[in-house]
Amino acid sequence: MCGASGSWPEAGIPRPGRISPLTGLTAVVAAIVVTTAVGHWSLSLAVLLAAAVATAAARTARRVWSAAALILLPFAASLLLTHGLFFPEGHTVLWAWGPARLTVEGLGFAGAMLLRGAVLVVLLLALSFSIRPADVMALSAKYEVPAQLAFVLCSTLTIAPDISRRAQRIREAQQLRGLHTGTSLPARAASFRALAVPLLLSVMNDAGQRAAALEVRGFGGPAARTSLREVPDSRLQAVFRWTVAAGLPVFLVLWFGPGWGGSAP
């Protein structure tokens, strides 16, 4: 049992896995907002270092950082192309070839943007790899979030592998029936239609059956929902969330307000 008075110690720092998704979300939002507001590479690096430690403790480091690399490598290449080579505002030229000019200012801008983007990507991925869909459903019942929203969030995450398998089966069946799979544009369009239409038909039929099943169970009705699942939480975490929620606007007002060092728009 994972109840509030379960076997985990009630006091002390919550262990990874015993942290409420709401606490994680609050911490991630606060870190992203503060890092973006300050806009300094040293803070971004510090946050990324903290994320590395946190993901290592939660044993999600390999998954989070490999997924982040897949997103950040093209992003870095795009930034280098856009700002590293073409930055009209740059003056300190390191290398030039035709219209391309590698400038210190352009590299600095691209680096700052990359670090800020990396904070957003790594922290949100760390959060999504630590959340269980069942906890999202339980929290939505607890806080009376519209049932439709929780259903769509959780259903999308769970039906994706099923649709992928179904698409594979349809592709194999069409190929057995002699589907032309050439590389020309008409052949690709024909194979897209031959795959997409049966797939769409099959998922729409399933959706119709699911809708009927959900409706007879009172889905989306006005009655309050309950959940058997107990999402881990504690008073310490609640205090943390409220403190951050109250402190973040104060920080932003002070940071961007007159007389402070922040960069106002």
Added chain:
Amino acid sequence: MSSSSLTLPEAGQAATRNRRILEILGAAAIAGTYIYLVLNQPADIASGPGSASALIALSGFLAGAILLVVAVLPTLPTTTVVLIPVALVLNIVMGQFVGSTLVPFYLDAIGTVLIAVLAGPAAGAATGALSSIVWSFFNPTVLPFAAGAALIGFLAGLAARHGFFRRFYLAPVAGFITGVLAGVVSAPVAAFVFGGTSGLATGAIVSAFRAMGDSLLAAITKQALISDPMDKAIVFTLVALLVYALPRRLTLQFPFVRRFRVLAGSRDS
């Protein structure tokens, strides 16, 4: 007088009013954020990462999209709600696939436009915003574009309602116009939050405009005005192909299709 207690109109009216307020707040947040960013084009974009503008773009567009989702989703029939996850998977799979190629398109709105054509502008807007939110579980860089995705769904629904899917040649026209507006809304996010774009092919177009001396926001807006209209014209055409390939008994199950004669041959019920 006495009939009111039989139909419980007060609770229903209150809920409708609350949802309407949320819708207005969501639309106002998106429009206000865009107007603020364009009118106060920050000079700090090239001299630094533009932290205030990034926060305003991130929070304003995202808050607006979430408000729209919360307002619209409970009003949708269950048959539409259960179809939304399918549309989201379609968006994510196509978006991930095309995003990994060197083509300056996205094709990540097929599911959104499909729902909009079958269930209307509100369902399309909710699907678009939800698509960005759910996709961000795998790729957080799409999260700030939630408002743009909602706009695409809303405009696709409007186009369907006004008969742009009744004639095959009108679908890409509607897609083109939707792409222009979507590109204009998405450009400030790409500029202030990401300093350009996260794709290599689109980045090459931005850098070409930068090499011609354009400011960063101008270059990104021009890139968006090249990529988005063509992308949406293709998406709208593909969706038109798909909905006409589906059996009539399926498409006519949707009251929106029947009521507004969305497809050629569909009649009022």
